[in-house]
Amino acid sequence: MADMDTTVTVIDACGMAKVPALLLSRPGKGKSSLIRGLAAAQTIPCEVVLGSQYEPAEIGGLPYLDPNGSGVQREAPAWAKRLVEAGAGIVFLDELTTVPESVQGPMLTVVLDRVVGDLQLPDAVRVVAGANPPDQAAGGYDLAPPMANRFCHISYEPTVDDWLHGMSTRWRTLPLSRAVVASTERMSATVSAVMGFIHHRPDLLDKFPQSPEERGRAYPSERSWDMLARALAYVRADDQPAIQTLAMGLVGEGAGMEFVQWLQHADLPDPEAVTADPSLVDWAHERPDRVWAVLNGVVTLAAERGTVEAFRKAWKPLGAASDAGVKDFAAAAARTLATFRPANARIPAEMRKFEALLKSAGLLSEDAA
Structure with missing residues (x-):
């Protein structure tokens, strides 16, 4: 059950994310x-x-x-x-x-x-x-x-204090929302977190409930995971009550709690920091799900910014991961990043490490530096 403060925050975050x-x-x-x-x-x-x-x-x-x-x-x-x-x-x-x-x-x-x-x-x-x-x-x-x-399902159970406060103000005064305006960096971080978890637990991407009663509640689907990634961007990274309420309210109690626990233990680095300094990640010894999440966070950040500079910088972590032996994950991220290449962006040196792959996929046709 969400308290009044968290309920107001989650409703506000959902509203800004256009999530019912x-x-x-x-x-x-x-x-x-x-x-x-x-x-x-x-x-x-x-x-x-x-x-x-x-x-x-x-x-x-x-x-x-x-x-x-x-x-x-x-x-x-x-x-x-x-x-x-x-x-x-x-x-x-x-x-x-x-x-x-x-x-x-x-x-x-x-x-x-x-x-x-x-x-x-x-x-x-x-x-x-x-x-x-x-x-x-x-x-x-x-x-x-x-x-x-x-919908994001929010179990609402106001406390006695909530009711007393509401009665005293005739329900005209409500707690302030803790929701925040989503930044490009926060959005890329939440998208990469959801993608990293699904890479870790692909069986939870789409899990249609068996019983009629459960089908009327929140459950994991491609749509609800996408809504979770968007809504999470509008709450602070340290707002655990709001994060838990959003996760359980959008993908169900089981998948939601597992995601929250994974997120707490994953402790994912900021995609912007990794883009600036790829050595922040020990690519050769990092867990696969974390590598996947970090690389996708880097790519999502570049795509959200859409600038030539962001595109060029994003190739550095991909190149570092490939050099460290994490070639499969780096190649998958490279295919995605290449689709966001601005029209006037030249080919950075790190991108050339994936030249054969990108050419075979029809994502690279010129050799100019």
Whole structure:
């Protein structure tokens, strides 16, 4: 269970990463009050959508024939139009476990693609949902796997102190978020960490649950690991409660806890520091999963920056790893890095160590230095 501070932080981090968040608790725990309070604190609108009150066509947009000859269009509901007009806000999909699967289907595009009818919601609009356990919801339904796998599931259990504070302020004052603005360096580090773990445990990349109950919760998939890599970039590297909540909320308790434990023991170096000084890593004696993670962090950082200088510098750690005998991992990273070569970038000396490989892959066609 996440405390109030961590809950606010994770919702904020998910919002900045464009990852939908789902608050889960027993009835009467104040989920709606919390979300409305977050919106009020940011002075943005909060549109509450009760999917159980909608027909499938209303969520997806009611079809109509455009009199101007553009064919069939889909009319978005009023709440979506208000958010588009405001340019920011929160879509709060309340009582999600009371929504039948026939309505959950059209809600999928709202949750992940942020499309309602023919309207694209602005980037500053965040998607948050609230739900009780299906057996404690009115006419409860398990979440369909495609819906469940689109959310970061946050088990919400406010303490007595949280409730007392909320009552005293009439829920107008909430803890400050610990989320941070993601830097290029932090993003490359979180991407490389997730990739390193999956290299270590490839069987956890996509593990569809066996029981219907588990399919309505967080579970590992290519999508949820990608969302985890993005969301982690918006929390500090030392914020263990937020990291654990994100990991368990996106890829499930088992895979999430294993990832957190691996991350703590991996103690991965900063990709920027390794790019500047490849000797920081003992390439010949390092664990394979760490080598894989570090090299991919270096490549991701160069790709994110997209400059000629970043491209040229990134080849130094790859060359050092190859010279130390870690040729397979270095070659895999080289293939990826070569695809991000800026048009005006000349070939650095370290890149020539992979010349035959890159030519055979069609990624290198010139010999000019």
